Amino acid sequence: MVFRSVSNEKDLRLCVVMVGLPARGKSFISQKIIRYLSWLSIPSKCFNIGTYRRDLGITEPNFQFFSFTNEENFQLRERAMKLAFDDILKWFNDENGVVAVLDATNSTNERRKWIKKHCEQNNIHPMFLESYCNDNDLISSNVVDIASTSPDYEKVTLEQAKVDFWKRIDEYKEVYRSLSLEMDQDISFVKLINVSDEIIINKIQTYLESRIVFYVMNIRIKPKCIWLSRHGESIYNLEQKIGGDSDLSERGFQYAKKLKGIVKENAGNVELSVWTSTLKRTRQTAQHLPYKKKLQWKALDELDAGVCDGMTYEEIEEIYPDDFKARDDDKYEYRYRGGESYRDVVIRLEPVIMELEGQENVLIITHQAVLRCIYAYFMNVPQEESPWMSIPLHTLIKLEPRAYGTKVTRIKANIPAVSTYKDKGTSHVGERLETGSGAHSLLTGTPEIKK
Amino acid sequence: MSSLLSDEDELFNGFGSETLKTGNHMARRVKRWNEISLQPKNSTDFVARDAIHEANFDDKDYVSPGQLYTTESGRLFHAGKILVALVGLPATSKTLVSVAISRYTKWLGVRTKLFHISEYRKNDTDIPDDYLSAEPQSNEGKIYKNQLVDKVINDMVFFFQETKGQIAIYDSLNIRKDDRRKVQEMFDRWGVTVIFIESILKDIDLINKSIENAIDSSDYKNWDKQEALTNYKKRLALNESLYETMTEAENTSFIKYINFGQQIIVNNNHSGYLINKIVFFLMNLRDKKGRVYLGRCGTSASDKYFDDELLNEEGVRYSRVLTDTVLNRIKNIRKKQFIKVKNENIDIDEEFDPNSLIVWTGPRKRTYDTGLFFLEEGIEVRQRNQLRQLHPGAVGDLSEEEVQKAYPCEYKQSLIDQYHYRFPRAESYHDLAVRMEPLLLELEHMDKDVLIIAHESTLRILYGYLMACTVIDVPKLQFTRNEIVELSFGPFCNTIEKIPLNI
Incomplete structure (x- = not known):
C-alpha cells in the first residue's frame, strides 16, 4: 500500500505506548488513533494488554489481582506484557506494520524502561502518550462506561463493578509515576492533561509522530452523538445525473420538512450544530431545522466529478468509456477528469474530522461520497469497500462513538426516494438486492458495533 | 407543488412526478478554486527572491499552492481570525519562528501576514535610547513605544477587517504581562482569537546562533560587527530583568516553544483546528543546520x-x-x-x-x-x-506540439490554469x-x-x-x-x- 498523505521515512516503525491510570480514556484514544491512521492508509494496530491477561486465564479479576505487592500476580501481568510485545514484533516483521499502539497502563518507570529498551533493540521508535486526568466527572463517567462494558465484569452487578474498579485504580495509584519534562527528557513523549487543558510535548522527532499528536490534540473524550444525513432527493437524483448543484425534488423538500421532527424525536432537546456543504441541496435540506448554529463547509461539498458533472452514468460510459472502467476498477483512487478521487476527498475532510472530534453534538447534511468517507472513518471501513457502500436517501444516521467502537442507528423517514446506488460494472442505477456484490450495505445490513 | 405520489405511482411513472430535463441545466457553478486572474510576475525576478513578505493575496482570487479549496469569505476551516503573538527575549528567534509559521499557513491557503515590529522602526532615525527596553523609562521612550505598538495594532486590525485576513503574526518582544494584556483585550473586542507563542532558548549554542542572526538583521545594517554585538548584548541585558514568562494565571492561550521545539507546552487551547495545525507545524520546525x-x-x-x-x-x-x-x-x-x-x-x-x-x-x-x-x-x-x-497521464512522453495536436481542448484549458489543470489520467x-x-x-x-x-x-x-x-x-x-x-x-x-x- 502506498501512502500518499503521510511520510514513509525509511524503515520507520513507531510504537505508541499509552501511559496512565485506569479510566483515563487510554483505550478510547488508542482506538481513535488506529481508526484515524487506517483511514489515512497507514498500517496500524492496537495491542490491548487486558486481552493478553484474559488469554492467560485471568478473566474476572477483582481489584486485589492488581496489587503490586502480590508477586505471583505481578509476574502474571508481566507475562501478559511480554506476550503483547512479542505480538507487536511479529506484526512489524511479518506484516510490515508502521504504527503499533500498546494499550496498557505502563504506569511505572521500570515498565517504561523495559519497553523503551526492547523497542530500540528491535528498531522501533517508542513514543509515550500519557493521558493524565484529575477531573473527577470525567473519570467517573469512564468508570461507569468500563464497569458496564468490560468483560472483566460480566458476572457482577454494575454497582459491584464500579466499587471494584475504583479500588483497582487505587492499586495503580500506589506505584504510578507520571511523565515529566524533568525526569523523562530523554524520551519522546506527549502528556495530555485533562484531555487538552494542557499538552506537554517532548522530543517529537518525525513527521508521523507529529501527525499522531496533532490528531490526539483534537480529540475530546466526552460522550457525544453525530448525526448524518444525505440531502433530500434532488432533481438530479431523479434525472439520474451525478454532481450538479440542483434543487431538491418535491420529495426532497418533504424530507427537509420532516427532518426537523425526526431529529427532535431522536435527539431530544439537545442543541445541535448543523453542518452543510455549500451546495443548494444540502442547505435546502437543513432549512427547517430550528438550530441556531449552522455552518456551510466547502470541505463537505460533493466529490467533484469534473467534466462528468451533470452527466448520467450511461452518458459517462458512452463518452468516457475508459474513465468509466478505470473508476470501477479502483474507485478509491480514480480521479475524475478535472475532478476528485475519494482519496482527495479524505484529504480535504481533515479539518471537518478534526473539528468534529472537538465538538459535542453535530448534525451533518452532506452528499453520498462525502458521507461514505465520514462513515468509513467512524466505522473503520476499509478503503476498497467504502466507495461501494450504499447510503440511502431520506435516512438519518446516528453515530455514537464509544471506547471500543461506534454504535450506529438508522432512522428512516419513510419518504420514498430513488436509489442513487451504482454497482460495479454497470451504469444502471439502483440497489441490487443480492449480497456479495462488494457493497457494504447500510440499507439492509444490521447495526453493529465494530470491534 | 403537487401532492406526494405513492410508491406505486412512482414506479408506474418511472422516476417521479417532475419533468425530466436533459443536459447539465443545474450545473455546479462554484468550483473548488476561484478562477485565477493573477498575472505572472516578471519571470527573471521570481526565481531569486523569497516572496514570504509579499501579501500576494490582496487579490480577491488568491489561491495558494497547498490550498485545498477557496471559500466565499476568503477564510478557511471556520477557524475565524487568529492573532499569533510571539513572546520572548531578544535572541530567541522569534522572527524566524514567525516567518516559518507564515510560510506554512500561507502555503495552506490561509491569508497570513507578518507584522515585525523591527520593520516598523527600520526607517525611523531618531529612536529614543531606551526604546529597546520592553519598558522604556523616559517620556520619549514611552511615547515612541506606544506609538509604534498602536501603529502595528492598527495595521493588524485593518488586515483582519478590510483584507479578509485570517492570521496575523505579531513579532515583538511582548515579555511584559501588561503588553500581552493590552493585545489580548484589544483583539478580544474585534472577535479575534489570540494565541501567544513564547520562544524560550536554554541551550547556549542555540542562543549564540540566534544572536548571530540578530546582528545580521536589518536592525544592524551598516554596523560594525563588534559594535553590533555589544549593542545587542546590552539590549538583551536590559530586558532580562523585565522578562515575565507566561503562566496559567494570565488566563490566555499560549504555546511554549522551548529550545526550538525539543519541548512544546500547549496551554488552555480550545480553539480548534487551525491553531492545532500551527502546533503541528511547530512540532516539525527545528533549528535547521544545513542548506x-x-x-x-x-x-x-x-x-x-x-x-x-x-x-x-x-x-x-x-x-x-x-x-x-x-x-x-x-x-x-x-x-x-x-x-x-x-x-x-x-x-x-x-x-x-x-x-x-x-x-x-x-x-x-x-x-x-x-x-x-x-x-x-x-x-x-x-x-x-x-x-x-x-x-503526466495521457500526455506522457508527448512534446508540446504533439499534445496540442492530440488534445487541442485540453491543451487550451491547461494554459488557463497550469497549476490546477490535470490532463486525462494525470x-x-x-x-x-x-x-x-x-x-x-x-x-x-x-x-x-x-x-x-x-x-x-x-x-x-x-x-x-x-x-x-x-x-x-x-x-x-x-x-x-x-x-x-x-x-x-x-x-x-x-x-x-x-x-x-x-x-
Whole structure:
C-alpha cells in the first residue's frame, strides 16, 4: 500500500505506548488513533494488554489481582506484557506494520524502561502518550462506561463493578509515576492533561509522530452523538445525473420538512450544530431545522466529478468509456477528469474530522461520497469497500462513538426516494438486492458495533 | 407543488412526478478554486527572491499552492481570525519562528501576514535610547513605544477587517504581562482569537546562533560587527530583568516553544483546528543546520516517462560533475565557517563529515543512480517515494506540439490554469503539492545539508514552498542541468544561489 498523505521515512516503525491510570480514556484514544491512521492508509494496530491477561486465564479479576505487592500476580501481568510485545514484533516483521499502539497502563518507570529498551533493540521508535486526568466527572463517567462494558465484569452487578474498579485504580495509584519534562527528557513523549487543558510535548522527532499528536490534540473524550444525513432527493437524483448543484425534488423538500421532527424525536432537546456543504441541496435540506448554529463547509461539498458533472452514468460510459472502467476498477483512487478521487476527498475532510472530534453534538447534511468517507472513518471501513457502500436517501444516521467502537442507528423517514446506488460494472442505477456484490450495505445490513 | 405520489405511482411513472430535463441545466457553478486572474510576475525576478513578505493575496482570487479549496469569505476551516503573538527575549528567534509559521499557513491557503515590529522602526532615525527596553523609562521612550505598538495594532486590525485576513503574526518582544494584556483585550473586542507563542532558548549554542542572526538583521545594517554585538548584548541585558514568562494565571492561550521545539507546552487551547495545525507545524520546525540543494537527474538514452531507464554516458558524466560540485561547495562553506569560528586553517577533505549531508532522490532508476557517486563518499542516498514526479497521464512522453495536436481542448484549458489543470489520467501540480506535504515538513527539521535529485516537477513544488511562490509561478520555474540551486534558510527570508555545473 502506498501512502500518499503521510511520510514513509525509511524503515520507520513507531510504537505508541499509552501511559496512565485506569479510566483515563487510554483505550478510547488508542482506538481513535488506529481508526484515524487506517483511514489515512497507514498500517496500524492496537495491542490491548487486558486481552493478553484474559488469554492467560485471568478473566474476572477483582481489584486485589492488581496489587503490586502480590508477586505471583505481578509476574502474571508481566507475562501478559511480554506476550503483547512479542505480538507487536511479529506484526512489524511479518506484516510490515508502521504504527503499533500498546494499550496498557505502563504506569511505572521500570515498565517504561523495559519497553523503551526492547523497542530500540528491535528498531522501533517508542513514543509515550500519557493521558493524565484529575477531573473527577470525567473519570467517573469512564468508570461507569468500563464497569458496564468490560468483560472483566460480566458476572457482577454494575454497582459491584464500579466499587471494584475504583479500588483497582487505587492499586495503580500506589506505584504510578507520571511523565515529566524533568525526569523523562530523554524520551519522546506527549502528556495530555485533562484531555487538552494542557499538552506537554517532548522530543517529537518525525513527521508521523507529529501527525499522531496533532490528531490526539483534537480529540475530546466526552460522550457525544453525530448525526448524518444525505440531502433530500434532488432533481438530479431523479434525472439520474451525478454532481450538479440542483434543487431538491418535491420529495426532497418533504424530507427537509420532516427532518426537523425526526431529529427532535431522536435527539431530544439537545442543541445541535448543523453542518452543510455549500451546495443548494444540502442547505435546502437543513432549512427547517430550528438550530441556531449552522455552518456551510466547502470541505463537505460533493466529490467533484469534473467534466462528468451533470452527466448520467450511461452518458459517462458512452463518452468516457475508459474513465468509466478505470473508476470501477479502483474507485478509491480514480480521479475524475478535472475532478476528485475519494482519496482527495479524505484529504480535504481533515479539518471537518478534526473539528468534529472537538465538538459535542453535530448534525451533518452532506452528499453520498462525502458521507461514505465520514462513515468509513467512524466505522473503520476499509478503503476498497467504502466507495461501494450504499447510503440511502431520506435516512438519518446516528453515530455514537464509544471506547471500543461506534454504535450506529438508522432512522428512516419513510419518504420514498430513488436509489442513487451504482454497482460495479454497470451504469444502471439502483440497489441490487443480492449480497456479495462488494457493497457494504447500510440499507439492509444490521447495526453493529465494530470491534 | 403537487401532492406526494405513492410508491406505486412512482414506479408506474418511472422516476417521479417532475419533468425530466436533459443536459447539465443545474450545473455546479462554484468550483473548488476561484478562477485565477493573477498575472505572472516578471519571470527573471521570481526565481531569486523569497516572496514570504509579499501579501500576494490582496487579490480577491488568491489561491495558494497547498490550498485545498477557496471559500466565499476568503477564510478557511471556520477557524475565524487568529492573532499569533510571539513572546520572548531578544535572541530567541522569534522572527524566524514567525516567518516559518507564515510560510506554512500561507502555503495552506490561509491569508497570513507578518507584522515585525523591527520593520516598523527600520526607517525611523531618531529612536529614543531606551526604546529597546520592553519598558522604556523616559517620556520619549514611552511615547515612541506606544506609538509604534498602536501603529502595528492598527495595521493588524485593518488586515483582519478590510483584507479578509485570517492570521496575523505579531513579532515583538511582548515579555511584559501588561503588553500581552493590552493585545489580548484589544483583539478580544474585534472577535479575534489570540494565541501567544513564547520562544524560550536554554541551550547556549542555540542562543549564540540566534544572536548571530540578530546582528545580521536589518536592525544592524551598516554596523560594525563588534559594535553590533555589544549593542545587542546590552539590549538583551536590559530586558532580562523585565522578562515575565507566561503562566496559567494570565488566563490566555499560549504555546511554549522551548529550545526550538525539543519541548512544546500547549496551554488552555480550545480553539480548534487551525491553531492545532500551527502546533503541528511547530512540532516539525527545528533549528535547521544545513542548506537545501536542488538538482535534476542525469540523462538517459531516450528520456521517456514510461520506461524506467538507466543513465546514459552523458548522464553518468553529469552525475560526476554534480557530485564534485556539490561536495566542493559544501566543503568550502564548512571551511569558511570553521575559520570564522576557530580562526585557524583546516584540511577540509580530512575533516569532512559524510553524515552532515544526505541525498534524497526520486524513486526512478536514473534519478537514484545520479546520486551513486555520493555513496562512494560514504554519504547516505535515500530514495523518497514522495519525490515521484508529476504523473503526466495521457500526455506522457508527448512534446508540446504533439499534445496540442492530440488534445487541442485540453491543451487550451491547461494554459488557463497550469497549476490546477490535470490532463486525462494525470496529476496536476496541486495534486503533487498535496502529496509532497510530508516532505516539505521534513525539510523544516533537517539537521544537515540535503541534496534533492528529482524531476523538474517536484523541484518546482519544493522551490515553490521554500520561496513562497504563487500558483502562477510554480509551473513556470525552470531547473536546468547546467546548474544546481542552493537554498539557504534565513531568519527573515530564504535566499538562493545558483551554482553552475561545468559540463
